[in-house]
Amino acid sequence: MIQIHDRRASIMDKVMARVExxxxxxxxxxxxxxxxxxxxxxxxxxxxxxxxVAVHRVVYTNVHGYIPSKKQIDHGCNNRRCVNPAHLEMMSHLKNQRLRAARARGASA
Structure with a gap:
């Protein structure tokens, strides 16, 4: 039987094989x-x-733990392809929408 630690390490190895x-x-x-x-x-x-599966959600779960069903994972770096757990934050849909709108206003300014 695979232990949790071994499974997490295996998943992160699979992720990191496709990361630059x-x-x-x-x-x-x-x-x-x-x-x-x-x-x-x-x-x-x-x-x-x-x-x-969504890789950013897999990485977040692997590092930080369970994501409740109504929560989303935001990329603080505003880079959808980023899977760095230090750049990922769990939040509500409303907060995520507000951040997205603020970033869009900042990009167009």
Whole structure:
């Protein structure tokens, strides 16, 4: 039987095999498949136990623990391909929407 620690290490090895670290930003850039180019696209995806999963959520769970069903994971770096757990924060949908809007206003200013 695989112990939890061994499973977590195995998952992180699988993730890191497809990551390039940006020394300037600290982002762990996912180089594997994503959720596509449409609205809400560009988020890293991987296969885990036969299921397609969001890599940033897998990394967050592996490092920080359980994500309640109504919570979202925000990329503080504003880089959807980043899977650095230090750049990921759990928050409500409303807070995530407010941050997204604030970032969009900042980008257009």
């Amino acid at each position: 670290i940006d020394e300037e930003t600290g982002c762990w850039e996912w180089t594997g498949p994503t959720s596509g180019d449409g609205r809400g696209g560009g988020y890293p995806r991987m296969s885990l136990d036969g299921q397609t």
